[in-house]
Amino acid sequence: MDAFIRFTNQTQGRDRLFRATQYTCMLLRYLLEPKAGKEKVVMKLKKLESSVSTGRKWFRLGNVVHAVQSTEQSIHATDPVPRLCLTLANLNRVVYFICDTILWVRSVGLTMSINKEKWQTWATRHYYYFLLLSLVRDLYEISLQMGRLAHDRAMREKSSQNPFGYSLADEETEWLQSFLLLLFRSLKQHPPLLLDTVKNLCDILIPLDQMGIYRSNPGIIGLGGLVSSVAGIITVAYPQMKLKIL
Secondary structure, three states: OHHHHHHHHOHHHHHHHHHHHHHHHHHHHHHHOOOOOOHHHHHHHHHHHHHHHHHHHHHOOOHHHHHHHHHHHHHOOOOHHHHHHHHHHHHHHHHHHHHHHHHHHHHOOOOOOOOHHHHHHHHHHHHHHHHHHHHHHHHHHHHHHHHHHHHHHHHHHHOOOOOOOOOHHHHHHHHHHHHHHHHHHHHHHOHHHHHHHHHHHHHOHHHHHHOOOOOOOHHHHHHHHHHHHHHHHHHHHOHHHOOOOO
16 A cells, blocks of 8 residues: 555656556447447546546646656667667657647647647657657667577577588578567566567557557557556556666
């Protein structure tokens, strides 16, 4: 219970819980809409989803400061590839939160002169760039881990492997199996990398749909958002599960 209280006392923790609720409502609404007699339940879920989405905007108001801090931290990464990817990703995240704040100002009626469609398009675009660059960083980290595992396995097998024991056909047949096994072991040995990759893959479905690059139904968006939110909750509740900047 103490851990849950500490979690909910964090702004990020409350936002993740609200986000999980929002996408759960979206998923349930998609599943219940085709069924007869569920109109009232669907309407309630839709209202709850809208209310939670509005509430989340309050939690995101100060996120631009955190995004700036993340940008400063990423500049000091030792590896040039993550340094470049994370710095550009966090810069896009800063722009996204600025756009999001401007849209919040428009939604609460502080000013009506803001072009909502234009700022929404910019916000979606920069959110997409942020996720895309984050995924590039994840793929780079995965390739490093797979390379280390492959090197260790090659060193172990070097003394016992018969160079004439395998044909070219055998190698081609086993290549995919070996690749998938290395991928599985790499992610299994590095849970933070697995969580970050899953979270970014699920999240990127949202801007892809909004930009019309890859259309998904609300059920897929809801499921992806829920999985991503659960991954985010884990990283907030257990900071050691968050992918570190080296």
